[in-house]
Amino acid sequence: MKPFAYHQPDQIPDAAKLLTSIEDSKLVAGGMTLIPTLKQRLANPPALVDLSKLGSLKGITDDGATITIGAMTPHAVVAASKVVQAKIPGLAALASMIGDPAVRSRGTIGGSVANNDPAADYPAGVLGLGATVITSAREIAADKFFLGLFETALEPGEIITAIRFPVPLKAGYAKFKAPASRYALVGVFVAKITDGVRVAVTGAGPGVFRVPPMEAALSGNFDPSAIAAIKIDNDGLTSDIHAEADYRAHLVTVMAKRAVDAALS
Amino acid sequence: MGNVIGIGAAPKRKEDQRFLTGRGNYVSDIKRPGMTSGVFVRSPHGHAVLRGIDKSAALASPGVTAVLTGDDVADDGLGSLPCGWGITDAKGVPMKEPPFPMLAQDKVRFVGDMVAFVIAETPEQANAAAELLKVDYEVLPSVVGVLEAVRPDAPQLFDDVPNNICCDWELGDKAAVETAFKKAAHVAKLSLVNNRLIGNPMEPRAAIAEYEPGTDRFTLWTTSQFPHVVRFLMGALVLNIPQHKLRVVAPDVGGGFGVKQFHYGEEAVITWAAKRVRRPVKWVASRSEGYVSDRHGRDHVTEAELALDETGKFLAFRVNTLANMGGYLSTFGPNIPTNLYGPLLGGVYTTPAIYCNVKVVFTNTVPVDAYRGAGRPEATFVLERIVDVAASEMGIDRVEIRRRNMIPKEAYPYQTPVLVQYDSGDPMGCLDGALVAADVKNFGVRKAASASKGKFRGLGYSTYVEACGLAPSRFAGRLGARGGLYESATVRVHPTGQVTVMIGTHNHGQGHETTFAQIVSDKLGVAFENVDIVFGDTDRVQFGMGTYGSxxxxxxxxxLSKATDKVIVKGKKIAAHLLEASEGDIQFEAGKFSVAGTDRIKTFEEIAGAAYVPHNYPLEVLEPGLEEQAYYDPVNFTYPGGCHIAEVEVDPETGTVTLVNYTAVDDVGTVINPMIVEGQLHGGIVQGVGQALFENAVYDEGSGQLLSGSLMDYCMPRADHLPMMKVATHSTLCTHTPMGVKGCGEVGTIGSPAAVINAVVDALSHLGVTHVDMPATPNRIWRLLQNASLPVAAE
Known part of the structure; x- marks a missing residue:
């Protein structure tokens, strides 16, 4: 690890100011990706701005039609939340499948969404539910937020403060874990909301994406059989030592069916 | 006073008191006054000419004490890292043995090859300086696979090693095998890959070296399974340090599995550097560094053929293997795929003729050496797989074909056609026990239940034998060993009757401090708590070859048993004097010396006291003191074995294999501590299951980059991958070891891969699948099902 300055602001504007005033500084929102990167000396930020003192970024609010989760809420809290379990059980299940107990108690929803790792779980939940990313500056629809491999719509100095999820009619997540890392080799989040069905896939490609043919089929018949024959094009999917692109494409259909099953159960 | 806890008891492990309360003492816990930190700069390329190293920026970096390179090694005239075995080809020509410099000279040959050592005041400063070292590489194409490496146009690692072949080794009667194949009613053929593995002990490797100018002595603390061997190899053959001027300490070590039973270049560089900088130097590997520098295991490509008569009797077995050695010869490297592989190809069967050819091949990968099982899992996998293939092709039940060919219990000692003679065993008894324990008769019910959920269930057998207890020195010497393979123990009885044992093996998780204390407690009748076992320090322990090969x-x-017997013999002489009886009338039992047929008794403590306060003592004929030493060189290997039965369920939708049941009935000879034996079997089986289902070291052909270089990409088996296992012993006693023991450290790893893969193939056999390479990952199974489903659909 190389030396760096460490800041722990207690106001969001202070955090944003530090982030913009110190070039190449990085936010710490759990640090589950950042800290290993620093330890391997692959990143050398001059300063870290730790968001853990920002109490307003923690907690879960039930607004009736929506659930709002503060950006610094750890995965374990979301997984164990009675509110999330009751209203969006698929999201609580997703949070319970991230990493291991240590990661779930340190890693946060804001950190995961801002990092946009192509195999992370939360991007599938956020995009699948059509959630809204709330930042220090504005609100961004999930469809406009995720821009590909580790890329998001966040501007320099912009900090995610919360994610607002609509309460769906039904939702489920199915994840095929990469055997070693336990990231999603393929994870599919399926949500039935008032104006249709959304299907979001993580792990399979360079970033989270939706599957319109599955959404159309499930809008007509919200049952696994409706999508059993829908095949995903291998083009653009990830191929690595764990899974070839055509296998990932196959798994998208399998996991989508299982996500629908989970949503129905 | 505590109790005697003897052979067959299962006390809690003595060493766990410190391990489980965080009071172990590992190399990385040790701090020495004035200690500096060292970092190795390693090649990022699989194969390159080392054109030059510019040290200037690194030397100018804050806190830097020294930057050492291969040129400095050459200037000091230091030796090459030695190989402990010299094998020969069929014509008696010695293997090609290119030098293995402790820091690369002229060329680098694998990603992770060491090019420099940077020493600074702190690890951070050493790391920062290492990043400033300018190394000029002329990158060459890499070759990482054995099939590619032996092609005529392959990149050549060494100018004087044509086709990268280190040795073209063979064993067995080639002509007899050819004759038998001509008469065969059936020939089963199998091509397979034995996947490359990375050991991943929990504690990464580490070392500290210190030089004392006042006494001209060196001390090396290192994460080693065999400190005396490191002292010999490094002191005598690399650094030219006299043995009496070099102390090697291997304190608590967090797992080895073979990875820590080699003399590594890092140890030599650090020891050499400590004298150059006149300060202690410490290096602790990161996990990532371990992936590209810890010796790897396995990595074979094999073609095998089994000839059978019309009744399914094995007539002959022929095996041709290409074995990957990596970029250089490591300490035991060439011995593993040859002497520890070919002689095991007889298995538990009466196959009369066997021939094995192994081409030992250099590639641009981390050197390959012994990893738990070492050669024997590879042999077992080939044999137990092809037995299943033959059974399937001939329409004979897999258990039945094994029975028809198994060595009957009465036939022991049994001479195989591949050098080794099994002293004892009962493979049929292990098989019968395992069939019952695994509830094989109700497998059909379980298979139907799986089918009703859309899953394929399979059962796999592995009836195996291995050779362990390395090794009879004379036999090993004929096979090319350059050292002895005996062991030594000293039993020091203190004046108050407590006992300290100094032994040359090394405990790094196996529970030796408990097992050995039980042996002493049992034999001397002293309390278990009054026996301590000392190991891992060449200044405290007389000598030893260390721990490996079960x-x-x-x-x-x-x-230890022999040395303890000597203590009893001397104790009887002292007792005879004190009890005024003749030595022949003295009996020793349950910690008491007595005159036969009388109630005259001296306790063990009284005898110990008399030995050290020899007022009333036969000083004319007997030395004072009660301390005895013994060296033991085995007359043969031992041959543990058994039957493993794996049961798997395959999800055809995702290709996921789930191990649902596992049963092992093993013959390990006398069991000293059944709890420890069970733990060894559990751990060994899990490592074999890891090879069968999860673990795979993958290199990129061309660049030589390790693609599975972290725990994120190299899948170690985890608790939730495994069912509760049924483990039992069905022991016959070894006829030539003092206590009838056979060893148990590797049996699990040797028996299990074949059992698991045989179960996977069984689960998929109705689709025409005849073989699955390891690891049986979901992607691989799905691919097989994609290919297999075509002919099935056409039916």
């Missing part, structure tokens, strides 16, 4: 109890325990 040898600690078999060879070390035998030395």
């Amino acid at each position: 040898r600690s109890l078999v060879v070390g325990g035998a030395a």
Whole structure:
């Protein structure tokens, strides 16, 4: 690890100011990706701005039609939340499948969404539910937020403060874990909301994406059989030592069916 | 006073008091006054000419003490890292043995090859300086696979090693095998890959070296399974340090599995550097560094053929293997795929003719050496797979074909056609026991239940034998060993009757401090708590060859048993004097010396006291003191074996294989501590399951980059991958070890891969699948099902 300055602001504007005033500084929102990167000396930020003192970024609010989760809420809290379990059980299940107990108690929803790792779980939940990313500056629809491999719509100095999820009619997540890392080799989040069905896939490609043919089929018949024959094009999917692109494409259909099953159960 | 806890008891492990309360003492816990930190700069390329190294920026970096390179090694005239075995080809020509410099000279040959050592005040400063070192590489194409490496146009690692072949080794009667194949009613053929593995002990490797100018002595603390061997190899053959001027300490070590039973270049560089900088130097590997520098295991490509008569009797077995050695010869490297592989190809069967050819091949990968099982899992996998293939092709039940060919219990000792003679065994008894324990008769019910959920269930057998207790020195010497393979133990009885044992094996998780204390407690009748076991320090322990090859109890325990017997013999002489009886009338039992047929008794403590306060003592004929030493060189290997039965369920939708049941009935000879034996079997089986289902070291052909270089990409088996296992022993006693022990450290790893893969193939056999390479990952199974489903659909 190389030396760096460490800041722990207690106001969001202070955090944003530090982030913009110190070039190449990085936010710490759990640090589950950042800290290993620093330890391997692959990143050398001059300063870290730790968001853990920002109490307003923690907690879960039930607004009736929506659930709002503060950006610094750890995965374990979301997984164990009675509110999330009751209203969006698929999201609580997703949070319970991230990493291991240590990661779930340190890693946060804001950190995961801002990092946009192509195999992370939360991007599938956020995009699948059509959630809204709330930042220090504005609100961004999930469809406009995720821009590909580790890329998001966040501007320099912009900090995610919360994610607002609509309460769906039904939702489920199915994840095929990469055997070693336990990231999603393929994870599919399926949500039935008032104006249709959304299907979001993580792990399979360079970033989270939706599957319109599955959404159309499930809008007509919200049952696994409706999508059993829908095949995903291998083009653009990830191929690595764990899974070839055509296998990932196959798994998208399998996991989508299982996500629908989970949503129905 | 505590109790005697003897052979067959299962006390809690003595060493766990410190391990489980965080009071272990590992190399990385050790701090020495004035200690500096060292970092190795390693090649990022699989194959490159080393054109030059510019040290200037690194030397100018804050806190830097020294930057050492291969040129400095050459200037000091230091030796090459030695190989402990010299094998020969069929014509008696010695293997090609290119030098293995401790820091690369002229060329680098694998990603992770060491090019420089940077020493600074702190690890951070050493790391920062290492990043400033300018190394000029002329990158060459890499070759990482054995099939590619032996092609005529392949990149050549060494100018004087044509086609990268280190040795073209063979064993067995080639002509007899050819004759038998001509008469065969059926020939089964199998091509397979034995996947490359990375050991991943929990504690990464580490070392500290210190030089004392006042006494001209060196001390090296290192994460080693065999400190005396490091002292010999490094002191005598690399650094030219006299043995009496070099102390090697291997304190608590967090797992080895073979990875820590080699003399590594890092140890030599650090020891050499400590004298150059006149300060202690410490290096602790990161996990990532371990992936590209810890010796890897396995990595074979094999073609095998089994000839059978019309009744399914094995007539002959022929095996051709290409074995990957990596970029250089490591300490035991060439011995593993040859001498520890070919002689095991007889298995538990009466196959009369066997021939094995192994081409030992250099590639641009981390050197390959012994990893738990070492050669024997590879042999077992080939044999137990092809037995299943033959059974399937001939329409004979898999258990039945094994029975028809198994060595009957009465036929032991049994001479195989591949050098080794099994002293004892009962493979049929293990098989029968396992069939019952695994509830094989109700497998059909379980298979139907799986089918009703859309899953395929399979059962797999592995009836195997291995050779351990390395090793009879004379036999090993004929096979090319350059050292002895005996063990030594000293039993020091203190004046108050407590006992300290100094033994040359090394405990790094196996529970030796408990097992060996039980042996002493049992034999001397002293309390278990009054026996301590000392190991891992060349200044405290007389000598030793260390721990590997399931040898600690078999060879070390035998030395301990012999030394303990000597204590009893001397104790009887002292007792005879004190009890005024003749030595022949003295009996020793349950910690008491007595005159036969009388109630005259001296306790063990009284005898110990008399030995050290020799007022009333036969000083004319007997030396004072009660301390005895023994060396033990085994007369044969030991041959543990058994039957493993794996049961798997395959999800055809995702290709996921789930191990649902696992049963092992093993013959490990006498069991000293059944709890420890069970733990060894559990751990060994899990490592074999890891090879069968999860673990795979993958290199990129061309660049030589390790693609599975972290725990994120190299899948170690985890608790939730495994069912509760049924483990039992069905022991016959070894006829030549003092206590009848056979060893148990590797049996699980040797028996299990074949059992698991045979179960996977069984689950998929109705689709025409005849073989699955390891690891049986979901992607691989799905691919097989994609290809297999075509002919099935056409039916």
